[in-house]
Amino acid sequence: MLNSSLQQLGSALRAKKISSVELTQLYLDRIVTLNPALNAFVTTNAETSLAQARAADALLAGGKAQPLTGIPIAQKDIFCAKGWRTTCGSKMLENFTAPYDAHVIEQFNNAGAVNLGKTNMDEFAMGSSNETSHFGAVKNPWDNNAVPGGSSGGAACAVAARLCAAATGTDTGGSIRQPAALCGISGIKPTYGTVSRYGMIAFASSLDQAGPMARSAEDMAQMLNVMTGFDARDSTSLKRDKEDYARDLNIKVSGSKPLAGLRIGLPKEFFAEGLAQDVAGCVNAAIAEYQKLGATLVDISLPNSRLAVPVYYVLAPAEASSNLSRYDGVRFGYRAPEYGDLTEMYEKSRAQGFGAEVKRRIMIGTYVLSHGYYDAYYLQAQKIRRLIAQDFADAFKQCDVIMGPTSPSTAFNLGEKGDDPVQMYLSDIYTIAVNLAGLPGMSIPAGFGSNGRPVGLQIIGNYFAEAQMLNIAHQYQLATDHHDRAPQNIGL
Amino acid sequence: MSSTIFLANADVRKVARLARLAMSEAEIESARAQLSGIFDLIAEMQAVDTKGIEPMSHAQDLSQRLREDVVTEANQRELFQSIAPQVEAGLYLVPQVIE
Numbered sequence: 353m354l355n356s357s358l359q360q361l362g363s364a365l366r367a368k369k370i371s372s373v374e375l376t377q378l379y380l381d382r383i384v385t386l387n388p389a390l391n392a393f394v395t396t397n398a399e400t401s402l403a404q405a406r407a408a409d410a411l412l413a414g415g416k417a418q419p420l421t422g423i424p425i426a427q428k429d430i431f432c433a434k435g436w437r438t439t440c441g442s443k444m445l446e447n448f449t450a451p452y453d454a455h456v457i458e459q460f461n462n463a464g465a466v467n468l469g470k471t472n473m474d475e476f477a478m479g480s481s482n483e484t485s486h487f488g489a490v491k492n493p494w495d496n497n498a499v500p501g502g503s504s505g506g507a508a509c510a511v512a513a514r515l516c517a518a519a520t521g522t523d524t525g526g527s528i529r530q531p532a533a534l535c536g537i538s539g540i541k542p543t544y545g546t547v548s549r550y551g552m553i554a555f556a557s558s559l560d561q562a563g564p565m566a567r568s569a570e571d572m573a574q575m576l577n578v579m580t581g582f583d584a585r586d587s588t589s590l591k592r593d594k595e596d597y598a599r600d601l602n603i604k605v606s607g608s609k610p611l612a613g614l615r616i617g618l619p620k621e622f623f624a625e626g627l628a629q630d631v632a633g634c635v636n637a638a639i640a641e642y643q644k645l646g647a648t649l650v651d652i653s654l655p656n657s658r659l660a661v662p663v664y665y666v667l668a669p670a671e672a673s674s675n676l677s678r679y680d681g682v683r684f685g686y687r688a689p690e691y692g693d694l695t696e697m698y699e700k701s702r703a704q705g706f707g708a709e710v711k712r713r714i715m716i717g718t719y720v721l722s723h724g725y726y727d728a729y730y731l732q733a734q735k736i737r738r739l740i741a742q743d744f745a746d747a748f749k750q751c752d753v754i755m756g757p758t759s760p761s762t763a764f765n766l767g768e769k770g771d772d773p774v775q776m777y778l779s780d781i782y783t784i785a786v787n788l789a790g791l792p793g794m795s796i797p798a799g800f801g802s803n804g805r806p807v808g809l810q811i812i813g814n815y816f817a818e819a820q821m822l823n824i825a826h827q828y829q830l831a832t833d834h835h836d837r838a839p840q841n842i843g844l
Numbered sequence: 845m846s847s848t849i850f851l852a853n854a855d856v857r858k859v860a861r862l863a864r865l866a867m868s869e870a871e872i873e874s875a876r877a878q879l880s881g882i883f884d885l886i887a888e889m890q891a892v893d894t895k896g897i898e899p900m901s902h903a904q905d906l907s908q909r910l911r912e913d914v915v916t917e918a919n920q921r922e923l924f925q926s927i928a929p930q931v932e933a934g935l936y937l938v939p940q941v942i943e
Contacts, residue, residue, distance in 0.1 A: 451923050544903040558902050587909055588902060662889035665882060673863065680864075682936055687929035694939045699866035711865055715856070715875060716882060718863040728890065734899030736892055741900060774881050790903020815903075 353378065354514040354844060355836070358423060358566070358574045361517055365412055365422045372405040372412065372422030375517075376466050379424045383469065383515050386842060389496065392509040394429050394487045395437045396469035404466045411464050420578055421464030426516035428507050429470035430477060431562075432551040433457045436467070440553045441475040441485040441503075444679050444686045444705035454551025455583045456520060456562055463578045468516050472506030475707045476676065477527055477555045479503050480779045481769065484709040489766055492535060493839040494805055498763035501531030507565045508535035513842045518566040518575055522552060524559045525664055526758075526783025529795035532565055533758035533808020536797045538825065538835060539565040540572050543815050544790035545590035548583030556671035557588075559664075559787040568835050569796065569825035573598035576818060592816075600823035609646030610827045616642055617652040617751030622782055628761040630801035635757045638798040638809045638828065642755070645827055650751045654743040659736050660785035661777055666720050666733035667788075672710075673717025679705060712773060741789040748814045753824060757782055758808035762801035782810060792818050796825045797834040852876075 353361070353370065364370050380398050387393050401424065408422035432438050432450035434457075439445045453461065460467065474484040482490040482505030490505040492498035493513040500509045504521030508531035511519050521528040523541035532539030540563045547562040554560065564575030576597040583589045616639065623632065643649065681687035681701030688700035706714070720729035747754060760781060769776045786793035791812055798809035809828075813821040829835050838844055853869075856876045860867045867875065921934060930937040 447927075449927055451920065451927065545906075584909075584911060588904075588906070590904065590906075659889050659892065662886045665886055666889070677864075681929055682938055683924070684927045685929075691939065694941055695864070696866070697939055698864040702864050703866035706865075711863075712875065712878060712882075714863045714865065715859050715879060719859045719879075722859070722862060729886070731899055732890060732892075732894060734901060735894035735897040736889055738897055738900035739892075739894070741903065772881075773878055774885050777882075777885070 355838070357568060358420065358517060358571045361423050362417070362419050362421070366417055368412075372408040372466060373402060375422065376401050376405040376424045376468065379468055379516055382843065386513055386515060389491060390493060390509050390513055390515075391488050391490050392471055392506040392513065392515055393426070393469045394439060394441070394472045394506070397436065400435070401466055401468055408464045408466060418463050419574055420460070422466065423517050424466040424468040425460055426468050426471050426507060426510045426519040427457065428504055428520050428522060429473055430522055430553045431457050431520065432553070433467060433470070436470060438470065438553070439487070440477070441473040441487060442706065442710070443486045446486065446686065448684055452551060455548035455585065456552065456579055459578050459581065465578070471504070471510055471519060474503035474505065475710050476553070476672070477503040477522060477524055478672070478709050478713055480526070480530055480776050481764070482506065482531070483766065483770060484707055486707060491766075492763050492805070493842055494536060495763065495803070497765050498805055499534065499766055501534035501759070501763065503527040503531075504539075504565060505531045508532055508537055508539070511535070511537045511565050511567060512839060514838065514844065518564060518571050520562060520579070521565045522560060522562045523787065524556050524668060525787050526780040528563050528565060529758050529783050529793055529808065529810060530780060532795040533810075534763040534806060536806030536834070536837065537565060537567055538569060538572055538794070538796045539563065540576070540794040540818065540821070541786070541792060542576065542580065542818050543792045545588050546818070547579050548581070548586040548589045550583055550585040554675040556668040557675060558671060559668060561787070568829055569822045570598065570601060573601060573819075573822045595819060597819050597822055600819050601826045611642065611824065612646030614642075614647040614753070614824065615650050615751040616647050617650045617747050617754040619652050619654045619657065619747070619754060619756060621654050621657045622756030626760050626781065627757055628801070631757050631759070631761060631807050634799040634801065634807035635755075635809055639755060641828060641831060645831060652747045652750055652754070654747060654785065656736065656739045656743050657785045660740055660788055661781055663733045663736045663740065663788060664784045665716065665777060666729050667737065669713040669717035670721050670730050671717070673714045673721065676706075676710070676714055681705070709773070737788045740785050744785075744789045744791060744812075753817070753821060754812040756810050758795040758810040759783075762803060762805035762807060786812055791815060792821060794821055794825060796828065797837070799834050
């Protein structure tokens, strides 16, 4: 059951081979056993989850099941879920019970899915290792000395350790793709505007995008079918016809070259200095596999991609400093126990409620938006953002998708980059440009590095090419078994 | 290119004040060192010639959608105040602002 796809689980539920209550209890028991060591979940609520499971079983009994009805899904603790503690990995929201549902949560509820619990994450999604969480670091299930990546590290760990059927994540600069790569699972950040940001705690609003984290492309397609859709409450939500993201997976192709005609662009900047050799080896082997499946390779260049990290560290902190100004200790969230006047109440509540990395980014953002510096930093960064997006537009004239590494190395050790924010920021060097351009980006497992830790292959598509990208990933997963591997010591 | 902006603790203190973050002198000193490193990284972007390039705020360059000016939310004062740090008689309590 633990290695079944979402489609297989759905079939088993509909055929009454297992009930949603039994399936939910199976995962809850695994969380009780394995979570103390892994720290993937910050909140579970067995009673609520089992009540949802019972409701799902009633739908299943009545023949009213949808594809995800009764399936336990782990939700990143950035999504407000009514009645659930929603912390965003911060002391600031340690005691915050969400009074409403995020659009994503509503969509899963409407689909009859079970909310299995809330997953750990870097505080306010600011981090690449999950070490900035107020609730402690998450362990990588492949090697407990390694980080799981971040910010959606709890979600990636939960999927890899079979603590849930699938999970949600969010990605502002790589926060779905990088932990997916480091934990050996699949994750996709869709085109900006595809999944509503309503009720998703804001970090950098022009970059934040939610997406699924799962064990295969097939599972991601099922998840996207539920998560996407127009929502008037998010002013950047896109009005588009509902699509079936699994539509291309089911087309039967005869012969051994199901991807014949596909042009894969390889940006030379993604294979330059800074990429670990073992990661390069796995990525090149994956690309060779794609050639066997019929694809051809095109050398491309993204000349401005080297500017993505500096641009991101102006734009994201600027937006964060504005978004996080709402945490003032007045209407919700942490308030300092002792203070004099109103200003001191703000300053102490924020100083005590936010961790070091969040404060650092608020400081950067406040600085770049302050009087006299706006043009030199924020406006300049927005202009280069257009150059970065234009690089991709030019590249997609020559190729259908772009491939490369997700992360420059396999998972690093816990504590290894803790004192150096710049080194930490550079671990998102291949993922950030995709957010700046608003394009869809994916990571799928592509083998293991020399230390036995997973390697991810990044696939970047043109706007709204998610269904095509999922099929490209699916064909690879039909021909290889990297995505089926499971860590040792997770009680399988 | 390197930044000189964050070399003074006074600048860090000013930004902390603007951001409403209480910081000790020791925290200001360590923030100064780390922020200087980050601004060195950012400085790479400032040398780029962007004359005539339009700034890009969102990927899809959409115009802002407007909605009808109608009430869409129900009154949930009690629910919302149940998670507030300090309330009394339906009001949020803060230190006195006006003498």
